[in-house]
Amino acid sequence: MDAIPYEHGLILAAVLFVCGLLGVLTRRNIVFVLMSLEIMLNACGLAFVVASARWQHAEGQIMYLMILTLAAAEVAVGLGLIIQMYRRFHTVDISVLNEMKG
Amino acid sequence: MTLLFYSAGAIALIATLSVIISTNVVHALVYLIISLLSVAVIFFALGAPFAAMLEAIVYAGAIMVLFLFVMMMLNLGQATEDEERAWMRPSLWIGPGVLSGILLLQFVSTMLTHDVTLAPVEVSVRDISLLLFGPWLLAVELASMLLLAGLIAAYHLAKK
Numbered sequence A: 001m002d003a004i005p006y007e008h009g010l011i012l013a014a015v016l017f018v019c020g021l022l023g024v025l026t027r028r029n030i031v032f033v034l035m036s037l038e039i040m041l042n043a044c045g046l047a048f049v050v051a052s053a054r055w056q057h058a059e060g061q062i063m064y065l066m067i068l069t070l071a072a073a074e075v076a077v078g079l080g081l082i083i084q085m086y087r088r089f090h091t092v093d094i095s096v097l098n099e100m101k102g
Numbered sequence B: 001m002t003l004l005f006y007s008a009g010a011i012a013l014i015a016t017l018s019v020i021i022s023t024n025v026v027h028a029l030v031y032l033i034i035s036l037l038s039v040a041v042i043f044f045a046l047g048a049p050f051a052a053m054l055e056a057i058v059y060a061g062a063i064m065v066l067f068l069f070v071m072m073m074l075n076l077g078q079a080t081e082d083e084e085r086a087w088m089r090p091s092l093w094i095g096p097g098v099l100s101g102i103l104l105l106q107f108v109s110t111m112l113t114h115d116v117t118l119a120p121v122e123v124s125v126r127d128i129s130l131l132l133f134g135p136w137l138l139a140v141e142l143a144s145m146l147l148l149a150g151l152i153a154a155y156h157l158a159k160k
Helices: A006-026 A030-054 A059-089 B002-021 B025-045 B049-074 B078-087 B090-111 B125-132 B137-158
Strands: none
Touching: A006 A030, A006 B002, A006 B025, A006 B090, A030 A059, A030 B002, A030 B025, A030 B049, A059 B049, A059 B125, A059 B137, B002 B025, B025 B049, B049 B125
16 A cells, blocks of 8 residues: 655645634634634544554544534534524624624 | 545645635535545545544534535525625735735644655554543543533524
8 A cells, every 4th residue: 555644644634724714714704614613623633533544543533533523512502603693683794793792 | 545645635625725715605515515525535545434434424414414404594695695705805815814824834844844654554443442432431421411512502592
């Protein structure tokens, strides 16, 4: 089997993470912000799996499972918040959320 | 396996870039599903078939379907898409782009100092399960508590 340089896997994870970060920083639609967070979490999982393959150890994949669980819980809560926000403000623009009033 | 890794990596990269520059939410979601599926292919090429299957089932399946359901409930129309297009000014992308570029350069320059190649050895489901239900049992219990908390919070937040 051919060998893949493991830095390439980590660099791919870093590039995906930076794409997600760019999305979080630039988008104003909260749905895109949540999707970019998913991209970042997925890139972290990729880095863990690459490390697991590098040291030939299963524990990186266990960390990946934990990240998967975290992402599922985060998406459920985040989408609940988006639904509630859309009900109150009838928009998905995050700049309407700049006032802290109950 | 090397070809599989690089081609899936290129697809993941293109699909992720399409997500962050897309103006239509549903198109972005479909691109995100493509990106997640190609990351699953990368996992397979790295000798992690269990993680690949979980990525396809849980991420690309369950989480993205949840997103699609919420998009259908919100029913964002053409107005939101026009608004998105108006927000896509190039001047908004300069600052975050420069910062992200610097971060990426730092990542890459740190990673290029080593030189070890991967010889993908498949980690079987058995190895993962033995670790998961042995030394990591407490983490599994905590993850189940986290999911329960997420379930209750989502139910409470999305209630009318």
